[in-house]
Amino acid sequence: MSVSQLTQAERDAALAELDGWSLRGxxxxxxxxxxxxxxVDAFGFMTRVAILAQSQDHHPEWFNVYNKVEITLTTxxxxxxxxRDVKLAKAIDKLV
Amino acid sequence: MSVSQLTQAERDAALAELDGWSLRGxxxxxxxxxxxxxxVDAFGFMTRVAILAQSQDHHPEWFNVYNKVEITLTTxxxxxxxxRDVKLAKAIDKLV
Numbered sequence: 001m002s003v004s005q006l007t008q009a010e011r012d013a014a015l016a017e018l019d020g021w022s023l024r025g026x027x028x029x030x031x032x033x034x035x036x037x038x039x040v041d042a043f044g045f046m047t048r049v050a051i052l053a054q055s056q057d058h059h060p061e062w063f064n065v066y067n068k069v070e071i072t073l074t075t076x077x078x079x080x081x082x083x084r085d086v087k088l089a090k091a092i093d094k095l096v
Numbered sequence: 097m098s099v100s101q102l103t104q105a106e107r108d109a110a111l112a113e114l115d116g117w118s119l120r121g122x123x124x125x126x127x128x129x130x131x132x133x134x135x136v137d138a139f140g141f142m143t144r145v146a147i148l149a150q151s152q153d154h155h156p157e158w159f160n161v162y163n164k165v166e167i168t169l170t171t172x173x174x175x176x177x178x179x180r181d182v183k184l185a186k187a188i189d190k191l192v
Contacts, residue, residue, distance in 0.1 A: 039155050043146045050139045065157040
């Protein structure tokens with residue numbers, strides 16, 4: 001299934017709706033950092049995101065160390081940001 | 097609880113026993129990449145590692161994208177590698 005890259009206007013509108021996400025330097029991804037009380041809380045969050053991601057068939061690039069999680073969303077098929085990223089980011093925002 | 101850095105001899109001995117782990121450029125961490133069939137397999141592995149890590153009270157720095165997981169182990173309290181890293185790496189090796 002092909003997916004198209006967001007226009008700049010769509011990108012700006014999406015970022016305005018998201019909580020704490022920012023555009024990566026190259027404009028092809030959005031990123032957000034999350035901080036929790038400890039590892040169990042952080043990994044619990046990751047587990048919820050993993051289930052969301054799998055259900056949306058769209059997966060994050062993410063890094064964890066102890067209580068911190070950094071998530072990057074991009075759409076390789078679009079070589080940049082697409083509505084899939086915005087949809088997943090919004091769902092992640094609802095978890096926290 | 098204080099923990100001491102491995103000597104070079106201990107480090108070499110540990111690396112020889114581990115499967116696929118290599119020393120990071122600065123010598124202060126060991127790293128290993130894992131590849132799975134898909135995201136569910138990769139995250140399943142991460143969940144098992146998370147439980148191991150929590151039980152050992154020693155946590156990885158790790159990155160995941162889809163079916164790939166990259167794990168870095170280091171001991172901040174020792175400012176380098178310690179037996180805690182070796183113990184966790186061996187336990188991870190047993191999972192795969």
